[in-house]
Amino acid sequence: xxxxxxxxxxxxxxxxxxxxxxxxxxxxxxxxxxxxxxxxxxxxxxxxxxxxxxxxxxxxxxxxxxxxxxxxxxxxxxxxxxxxxxxxxxxxxxxxxxxxxxxxxxxxxxxxxxxxxxxxxxxxxxxxxxxxxxxxxxxxxxxxxxxxxxxxxxxxxxxxxxxxxxxxxxxxxxxxxxxxxxxxxxxxxxxxxxxxxxxxxxxxxxxxxxxxxxxxxxxxxxxxxxxxxxxxxxxxxxxxxxxxxxxxxxxxxxxxxxxxxxxxxxxxxxxxxxxxxxxxxxxxxxxxxxxxxxxxxxxxxxxxxxxxxxxxxxxxxxxxxxxxxxxxxxxxxxxxxxxxxxxxxxxxxxxxxxxxxxxxxxxxxxxxxxxxxxxxxxxxxxxxxxxxxxxx
Numbered sequence: 547x548x549x550x551x552x553x554x555x556x557x558x559x560x561x562x563x564x565x566x567x568x569x570x571x572x573x574x575x576x577x578x579x580x581x582x583x584x585x586x587x588x589x590x591x592x593x594x595x596x597x598x599x600x601x602x603x604x605x606x607x608x609x610x611x612x613x614x615x616x617x618x619x620x621x622x623x624x625x626x627x628x629x630x631x632x633x634x635x636x637x638x639x640x641x642x643x644x645x646x647x648x649x650x651x652x653x654x655x656x657x658x659x660x661x662x663x664x665x666x667x668x669x670x671x672x673x674x675x676x677x678x679x680x681x682x683x684x685x686x687x688x689x690x691x692x693x694x695x696x697x698x699x700x701x702x703x704x705x706x707x708x709x710x711x712x713x714x715x716x717x718x719x720x721x722x723x724x725x726x727x728x729x730x731x732x733x734x735x736x737x738x739x740x741x742x743x744x745x746x747x748x749x750x751x752x753x754x755x756x757x758x759x760x761x762x763x764x765x766x767x768x769x770x771x772x773x774x775x776x777x778x779x780x781x782x783x784x785x786x787x788x789x790x791x792x793x794x795x796x797x798x799x800x801x802x803x804x805x806x807x808x809x810x811x812x813x814x815x816x817x818x819x820x821x822x823x824x825x826x827x828x829x830x831x832x833x834x835x836x837x838x839x840x841x842x843x844x845x846x847x848x849x850x851x852x853x854x855x856x857x858x859x860x861x862x863x864x865x866x867x868x869x870x871x872x873x874x875x876x877x878x879x880x881x882x883x884x885x886x887x888x889x890x891x892x893x894x895x896x897x898x899x900x901x902x903x904x905x906x907x908x909x910x911x912x913x914x915x916x917x918x919x920x921x922x923x924x925x926x927x928x929x930x931x932x933x934x935x936x937x938x
Contacts, residue, residue, distance in 0.1 A: 564613055564698070565659060567620035574658040582654040594647040594917035595657070596924075596931040601639050601908050603668035604675055605631040606709045609702060610663035614646065614656060623652035634671070634713040642931055643668075645916070657913050665911030666699070666903055667706040673880055673901040674710025678722040680883040681893070686711065687741055688726035689875065690899030697730070704731035707901055727897075742897075743769065746806075749777035755784040756791050763792070771795060772802040772873050772895075781805060781814045781854075782861045789867045799869035802894065805850045805858060806875045813854035821846035821853035825889065828856040832889035844885040850876045852889035859892040873897060879904070 565572070571579050585591070611627060618625040628645040631637055643664070646653075678686060688707040694700040704726050711722025725741040726732060732740050744762055752758035759773045771792065775784045785803045795801040807813050816824070825833050825846060832852060836842050846853045855874060862870050875897035878886075882900075886893060903909045916924045916931050924931055 565617075567617045570617065570655050570659065574655045578655045578657060582651055585650050585654060590649055590651045591919045592647060593650045593653060593915045593919075594645055595653065595913045596642045596645050596916045597661070597664065597911060597913045598640055598642050598931060599637070599665060599668060599911050601669070602672065603637050604671040604710055604713060605629075605633060605635045605637050605643055606667040606671040606706050607644060607664055608633060609667065609705055610660055611644075613663055614660055617656060618648060618652060621652045623649045634709050634716075637668070640930060643911075645933070647917075650918075661911040661913060663698075663702065666906075666909040667702045667709075668911070669903040669909045670703050670706035670901055671710035671713075673903070674707040674723060675714050676710075676880045677878075677883045677896075677898070677901055678711045678714030678720040679718045680880065680887045681896070682714070682718050682720035684893050685721045685895045686723040687895060687897040688723050688735075688899070688901070689742070689897040690902050691726075691728050693899045693902055700728065701731055703902060704728075704734045708734040710901070743772045743804075744774050746774060746777050749774060754778075755780075756787050759788050759791065770800065770802065772804050772871070774804045774806060776805060776807040776813075779811065779814060781807060781858060783814060785858060785870075786861065786865055786867075789862070789865070789870055796867045796870050799871070802871035802873050803858070804873040804875060804897070805854065807849050807854065808876065809847075809849035812848050813850075813857060816854060816857055818846060821851060821857075824853040824856050824860070828860070829889040829891075832885075835888055836885070840881065841885050841888075844882050845889060850874050850878075852886055852891045855886075855891045855893060856889075871895065 607629065615625060626647040630642050630644055637643055688704055690703050691700045694703055707723045707726070711720065714720035714722045723735060725735045725737050727742045728740040732738060744758060749755055749758045752761055755773060755775055755777060759771060763771055773788045775781050775788065778784060788803065789796040789801065792801050822833070829852065832845055836845055844851060855872060859872060862868065871894040872892060873895040874893045877900060878896045878898040879900040914924055914928050914931055916922060922932055
């Protein structure tokens with residue numbers, strides 16, 4: 547009987563996010579470890595794996611392939627990779643993303659961890675691409691980290707957002723994701739550090755929105771001032787108060803306000819009827835084009851709706867602050883972005899974590915061996931994974 551894998555000393559107190567060769571057995575599916583032991587006993591053979599997904603995605607393989615190459619090098623085993631697409635390419639459901647070939651003994655335990663690192667990234671990149679294309683003139687900030695299941699997922703998601711928005715820039719001239727909220731993954735967006743100014747906690751500590759802005763400016767005079775304005779439920783009043791306090795910054799276009807009103811209430815000065823009135827004035831076609839109750843809520847409902855954004859923009863412009871930027875957050879998914887596009891909502895920047903895969907089962911990547919010792923062979927029903935020359 548095979549003994550249980552001994553936990554490596556290096557992981558006794560914390561999970562390993564990028565397991566080394568000697569740690570893989572502890573984290574992989576047990577049947578792969580037993581397969582490796584059987585193949586070691588009866589004779590190794592070179593095998594080729596095909597990797598695919600069951601839904602359309604953008605090809606986002608870099609972190610998975612870097613890990614695979616590192617572990618194979620640590621094992622002293624050769625690895626050949628044949629990528630079917632370039633990074634960021636659109637891949638259809640069932641199309642092989644890539645093939646990799648090497649020793650069955652060396653590769654058998656790596657399948658589980660490799661698939662963990664590729665599936666979710668491909669889906670998140672697809673979502674980031676769609677959101678960026680929906681609002682091509684709007685910049686996005688990746689604010690997903692708090693919603694991730696650990697630091698490895700956070701890295702995968704930041705990488706995915708950078709790939710998706712890069713393709714949106716290439717295909718539609720979109721601004722896309724220009725940064726994220728943590729230093730650890732800022733490099734994926736070409737930045738030295740994370741972006742963002744203040745959470746609600748700072749407003750509560752300061753006692754007023756204006757005082758929090760003053761504290762921030764005094765402490766970080768070199769950082770752009772984006773002020774959260776919904777803490778006290780006075781989005782319009784506090785926005786104008788901050789603009790008056792920092793009039794020079796506001797007039798120069800160096801001040802921004804962030805709306806993050808939760809879905810339990812309307813932005814200051816709005817209700818359902820007033821929201822209709824605002825949109826009839828600024829984006830009447832949007833009210834004639836919505837197709838569901840969810841879309842209608844994004845237009846005139848509670849929280850950060852299109853009506854709320856137009857309402858705040860109108861207040862800024864009326865009081866002589868047309869250059870103050872509006873940063874919107876709170877539930878900005880692909881669907882909400884499409885509604886905001888319909889309403890031509892005045893958003894300069896969106897902070898979002900909602901490019902994360904919504905339906906986790908869609909992130910499941912699958913790998914099958916399609917050749918043993920160079921001879922084509924795959925389980926029945928997966929013949930579509932064979933290379934064209936293999937299927938002849």
